[in-house]
Amino acid sequence: MPDGAAHDFRRGPGVKAGVCSHTFATTVDILPTIAAIAHVKEPLPKGIEGGSLATVLGGAANASVKRAREELVAHFPHYDKDEQGPASALVLGNVKLIHPYDTNVPMLFDLSKDMSEQHDLAKERAKETADLDRRLNEYLSLVNAGMPLPNPKYDASKAQPFQERRGGKDPGGKGKMKPDAQ
Numbered sequence: 001m002p003d004g005a006a007h008d009f010r011r012g013p014g015v016k017a018g019v020c021s022h023t024f025a026t027t028v029d030i031l032p033t034i035a036a037i038a039h040v041k042e043p044l045p046k047g048i049e050g051g052s053l054a055t056v057l058g059g060a061a062n063a064s065v066k067r068a069r070e071e072l073v074a075h076f077p078h079y080d081k082d083e084q085g086p087a088s089a090l091v092l093g094n095v096k097l098i099h100p101y102d103t104n105v106p107m108l109f110d111l112s113k114d115m116s117e118q119h120d121l122a123k124e125r126a127k128e129t130a131d132l133d134r135r136l137n138e139y140l141s142l143v144n145a146g147m148p149l150p151n152p153k154y155d156a157s158k159a160q161p162f163q164e165r166r167g168g169k170d171p172g173g174k175g176k177m178k179p180d181a182q
Contacts, residue, residue, distance in 0.1 A: 013037055016059035023056045023065060024072050024091055033057070073139055077101070077148045086148035090136040097132040101148045106133045 014037055028050030035044060036054035051067035072091040079085055086101040094112035108122040108129045122129040140147070 014054060015057040019057055019059045021056045021063075023053070023063070025053055025056075025065065026050070026072060026074060029053050029065060069139070071135065071139070073136065075140065075145050077146050088136055088140060088145075090132055090139070092132065092135075095128070095132070097129065097136060099133060099136060108132070 028048070029052070030050065032044060032048060032050045032052040033054055036052035037057075049068055051065035053065055055063040056065060070092065073088065074091075075088045077086045077088070084098075084100050084102075087098055088101075089096060089098045091097075091111070094110055096109045096111050096117070098107045098109070098117075100107070106122055106129050107117075107120045108125055109117045109119065110121060111117075113119075139145075
């Protein structure tokens with residue numbers, strides 16, 4: 001850096017200040033993004049699924065993330081912060097399919113019209129839902145994803161409602177709590 005030059009620590013090299021994007025991204029994009037910004041010359045290991053966000057962060061017009069697959073998959077085969085439980089999701093374009101494993105009833109949302117995922121379109125668009133669910137399951141099988149398994153020590157008579165397990169707090173911030181289905 002030249003003498004007297006200040007560095008803006010609010011952004012990275014090649015990242016324009018104030019850039020805002022609606023590009024879908026996930027943690028698998030972090031390694032390819034850092035490698036691109038750091039100008040790593042060696043190819044990334046085979047099997048890396050993410051894509052670099054460098055052009056998006058650089059503010060290029062119509063920038064997109066190049067990935068090996070056109071869909072984006074998130075897989076959470078465990079209980080976490082929300083009441084939905086173990087689930088997987090597939091995003092393709094503006095459509096998001098969520099497959100919760102507790103119910104095995106897929107849900108479909110059009111994110112261009114319903115970012116808060118309030119209107120389930122699965123019944124209205126049954127063929128599309130089935131196609132995306134099949135695609136999700138094929139992907140999970142291809143990568144040999146770990147799937148949720150029943151807990152052999154689970155005792156329904158000792159189960160606490162969701163709200164009690166979470167200290168009475170609404171983890172999703174949606175202002176609604178319901179006890180676990182028994």
